[in-house]
Amino acid sequence: xxxxxxxxxxxxxxxxxVGAAVEMLDQAxxxxxxxxxxxxxxxxxxxxxxxQFSGFMHGEVIVxxxxxxxxxxxTLCSTSPAVAFKARYPTDGFEEDLEVVAPSPPGNVxxxxxxxxxxxxxxxxxxxxxxxxxxxxxGYTGTENKPSCSKGSLSSTMPxxxxxxxxxxxxxxxxxxxxxxxxxxxxxxxxxxxTIMRIGITPNYDLHTYLLQSGYPGLI
Numbered sequence: 001x002x003x004x005x006x007x008x009x010x011x012x013x014x015x016x017x018v019g020a021a022v023e024m025l026d027q028a029x030x031x032x033x034x035x036x037x038x039x040x041x042x043x044x045x046x047x048x049x050x051x052q053f054s055g056f057m058h059g060e061v062i063v064x065x066x067x068x069x070x071x072x073x074x075t076l077c078s079t080s081p082a083v084a085f086k087a088r089y090p091t092d093g094f095e096e097d098l099e100v101v102a103p104s105p106p107g108n109v110x111x112x113x114x115x116x117x118x119x120x121x122x123x124x125x126x127x128x129x130x131x132x133x134x135x136x137x138x139g140y141t142g143t144e145n146k147p148s149c150s151k152g153s154l155s156s157t158m159p160x161x162x163x164x165x166x167x168x169x170x171x172x173x174x175x176x177x178x179x180x181x182x183x184x185x186x187x188x189x190x191x192x193x194x195t196i197m198r199i200g201i202t203p204n205y206d207l208h209t210y211l212l213q214s215g216y217p218g219l220i
């Protein structure tokens with residue numbers, strides 16, 4: 001986990017106590033959100049593994065990044081595009097095929113897709129975006145079967161350009177970005193640039209609209 005936290009300490013506050021409180025908060029956020037974060041595996045029409053992504057359960061659907069549909073490798077489409085997906089759940093490692101119930105919009109705007117399996121969960125709560133608020137991005141890396149967590153802060157809330165200062169490994173795309181209460185801020189789109197740790201996200205209000213337009217309950 002990479003922590004990017006800014007704290008203004010008042011006189012008389014023991015940094016050790018502050019550090020312990022922050023660590024407990026981090027653990028509480030992870031414990032609340034991680035059971036909802038699903039590992040997604042994309043396959044070509046020939047059954048060839050194309051890529052691994054992240055998503056999260058919202059009611060009866062799984063929310064993910066739309067660009068994974070048709071993904072064909074990092075550079076120059078080195079494989080056939082991903083057209084079929086499996087979910088692997090973090091609580092018990094159960095795997096199943098998923099149905100795409102709301103495909104990615106043209107041009108991936110917004111960068112969202114909805115899938116459906118046999119499992120469901122209660123909705124994540126949404127919240128307003130606040131500059132410099134502590135945020136957490138969750139997603140899968142490599143062969144891990146439990147989601148990783150990266151901590152940072154909101155760095156931009158310009159319309160259509162929401163970003164956070166956190167690290168996102170390959171596979172984080174589609175994972176949730178939440179605040180310290182575990183309320184949903186957005187969906188990971190991917191890293192911005194190669195030298196600065198910034199993640200572009202699809203904001204929660206775009207997801208809310210997309211869910212409603214697709215015939216599913218929006219965020220609360």
